[in-house]
Amino acid sequence: MPCTRSVSLDAQAFLALVHRLAQDGQADLFLSGTDRPDESRCVIGFAPRAELILDEGTTRANIAEFCFEAPGPTLGFISYTFGLGLRGVRSEKSTDFPLGHLKQYGAILEYDLTSGQGEIHGSDGLALDELSTLAHARLDSPPPFSPPPATAVQQSMTRDEYEAGVRKTLEAIRDGQSYQLNLSLRFSRPAPDLDMPGLAMDLWQRHPAAFYALFHSGPLTLLSTSPERFLRVTNGEVLSQPIKGTLHFERYTPGLERQVTESPKESAELSMVVDLIRNDISQHCEYGSVRVEDHKSTFVVDNLVQMYSNVRGRLREESTVIDLLLDAFPGGSVTGCPKRRSMELIEALEPHARDVYCGSFVIIRGKRDMDSSIAIRTCWHDARSKTFSFCAGSGIVVDSDPQKEYRETVAKAEKFLVLGTA
Amino acid sequence: MNAILIDNHDSFSRNLEHLLAARLGHGPQLVSYDDLPNLSPHGRDLIVISPGPGWPGDYPGYGPWIESGVPVLGICLGMQIINEHFGGRTDRLQGCVHGKTEDIVFLGHTRTVARYHSLYCSKLGPDLELTAGNAQGVPMAFRHRTLPVMGFQFHPESFLTDNGGEFIDHALHSFGIA
Numbered sequence: 001m002p003c004t005r006s007v008s009l010d011a012q013a014f015l016a017l018v019h020r021l022a023q024d025g026q027a028d029l030f031l032s033g034t035d036r037p038d039e040s041r042c043v044i045g046f047a048p049r050a051e052l053i054l055d056e057g058t059t060r061a062n063i064a065e066f067c068f069e070a071p072g073p074t075l076g077f078i079s080y081t082f083g084l085g086l087r088g089v090r091s092e093k094s095t096d097f098p099l100g101h102l103k104q105y106g107a108i109l110e111y112d113l114t115s116g117q118g119e120i121h122g123s124d125g126l127a128l129d130e131l132s133t134l135a136h137a138r139l140d141s142p143p144p145f146s147p148p149p150a151t152a153v154q155q156s157m158t159r160d161e162y163e164a165g166v167r168k169t170l171e172a173i174r175d176g177q178s179y180q181l182n183l184s185l186r187f188s189r190p191a192p193d194l195d196m197p198g199l200a201m202d203l204w205q206r207h208p209a210a211f212y213a214l215f216h217s218g219p220l221t222l223l224s225t226s227p228e229r230f231l232r233v234t235n236g237e238v239l240s241q242p243i244k245g246t247l248h249f250e251r252y253t254p255g256l257e258r259q260v261t262e263s264p265k266e267s268a269e270l271s272m273v274v275d276l277i278r279n280d281i282s283q284h285c286e287y288g289s290v291r292v293e294d295h296k297s298t299f300v301v302d303n304l305v306q307m308y309s310n311v312r313g314r315l316r317e318e319s320t321v322i323d324l325l326l327d328a329f330p331g332g333s334v335t336g337c338p339k340r341r342s343m344e345l346i347e348a349l350e351p352h353a354r355d356v357y358c359g360s361f362v363i364i365r366g367k368r369d370m371d372s373s374i375a376i377r378t379c380w381h382d383a384r385s386k387t388f389s390f391c392a393g394s395g396i397v398v399d400s401d402p403q404k405e406y407r408e409t410v411a412k413a414e415k416f417l418v419l420g421t422a
Numbered sequence: 423m424n425a426i427l428i429d430n431h432d433s434f435s436r437n438l439e440h441l442l443a444a445r446l447g448h449g450p451q452l453v454s455y456d457d458l459p460n461l462s463p464h465g466r467d468l469i470v471i472s473p474g475p476g477w478p479g480d481y482p483g484y485g486p487w488i489e490s491g492v493p494v495l496g497i498c499l500g501m502q503i504i505n506e507h508f509g510g511r512t513d514r515l516q517g518c519v520h521g522k523t524e525d526i527v528f529l530g531h532t533r534t535v536a537r538y539h540s541l542y543c544s545k546l547g548p549d550l551e552l553t554a555g556n557a558q559g560v561p562m563a564f565r566h567r568t569l570p571v572m573g574f575q576f577h578p579e580s581f582l583t584d585n586g587g588e589f590i591d592h593a594l595h596s597f598g599i600a
Contacts, residue, residue, distance in 0.1 A: 173520075174540055176476055268522050272521075272534075275434055275521070276434075398518055
């Protein structure tokens with residue numbers, strides 16, 4: 001019997017609750033940050049009752065059936081690697097990472113960071129009771145996060161190799177194969193006892209961003225600290241917010257944004273992705289509904305100024321959010337343009353599998369309602385190999401400087417790289 | 423109108439589809455370049471050849487479509503494909519341009535258009551007439567002297583192009599199918 005219970009939690013109590021839930025391993029967290037007042041919705045899935053693990057054979061119909069047959073939201077992720085199959089790009093790389101993992105839950109907590117108000121709903125009475133009890137308990141604040149000892153970080157490419165990859169990309173661009181291509185590095189390090197829930201809470205407080213996720217997938221614990229929305233659909237109204245154009249700063253000064261918005265290179269990068277996203281949502285949007293608003297808006301996250309735009313459209317009556325998501329996947333801001341050719345080039349240039357990196361975390365509520373992020377600034381712990389891994393990358397355009405792109409890539413990985421060394 | 427848009431594995435073809443839908447009043451048939459051998463130009467009123475990655479030589483098979491007598495509009499790579507068909511040449515563009523606008527003079531008016539290209543028509547086919555170039559002389563638009571064939575190097579379907587639909591209207595009027 002579905003039912004709804006209200007809950008009121010201040011910021012400290014909410015932090016204590018989600019930390020406890022994450023530690024117990026029975027909950028997946030989708031958290032907004034305190035950095036953007038317009039993005040304050042958090043969704044916690046508690047007591048998973050059904051799951052769909054994606055592999056090469058998973059079809060669109062399988063995913064739609066899983067998401068739409070039962071009431072209640074579906075939470076999870078779809079990996080970049082699954083996107084290779086969707087776009088018809090061959091990959092020779094092997095991976096033991098699931099191609100995606102979707103779950104439904106016995107109980108869901110929806111919480112608004114701004115108002116401090118939340119609602120618990122779901123179909124499993126026991127899970128509802130348990131979650132309500134925890135939400136009303138006075139839980140201890142999480143202890144300070146104790147990072148694991150620093151261990152040597154391995155990179156999928158050395159600095160020289162990455163810069164050579166950038167130069168090869170530039171040659172492909174000059175040859176008309178691509179206009180823009182996102183080239184990434186994968187980092188990994190031994191981490192036998194990494195406290196991922198503790199890390200998640202620590203980063204969430206110190207580096208808030210709008211699209212945090214902490215998700216359990218078998219031996220893997222995934223943590224995304226993404227600031228980027230991929231696709232939101234609200235009653236059929238589609239919104240994508242591609243980010244391009246980055247400026248790293250040590251100390252913020254007003255007007256810094258103009259260095260990004262007035263840069264011809266950064267503006268061109270964003271414009272390309274906006275045209276690409278327009279294209280990608282157009283397949284399932286009504287004629288005449290696709291438009292660009294607030295071109296070259298900015299926000300600040302992690303000592304970076306980031307530029308973005310709003311691309312909007314109206315979902316066609318005969319299409320669902322799964323059609324939209326899978327046909328626009330992976331997000332254009334992390335592939336390149338034209339997308340398929342750029343993804344083929346990425347497969348040849350990058351020695352590593354991207355796995356969840358540059359895929360998406362998703363909250364699917366119904367055929368015309370969803371939200372999703374681009375899984376950048378994302379790390380994961382693998383209990384089998386006892387390793388901690390993450391990727392970072394940069395968008396390469398014709399006037400990119402290989403050394404600068406390497407520095408930008410490392411800057412984006414910094415909060416994971418410094419773990420245990422501070 | 424029976425319009426077909428042939429997609430050369432591009433990521434702007436759906437933008438072009440929506441732009442054509444806005445001008446034609448209905449969407450064109452959108453097909454992949456891979457399906458070209460299974461399709462015929464006959465009975466159609468308009469053929470649009472999309473942009474795409476790579477060189478015209480990577481996309482054989484357009485000859486019968488361009489020669490069919492059905493009006494043909496080529497955008498970016500599509501324009502370069504038409505140009506090579508009529509004996510023109512394609513080369514790398516020094517300082518290629520992606521995601522940037524430029525003002526060009528088209529039909530006597532200054533127009534702001536979006537450019538995305540690494541390659542350009544370095545020599546036009548003898549039967550092709552330049553109708554717009556940029557300040558450096560890079561061909562931005564041409565038409566065939568006798569056939570209903572037209573090419574745009576810039577991207578009317580980009581959100582960066584002002585009133586991109588007017589370029590489609592111009593093509594339709596020139597072809598006598600508006």
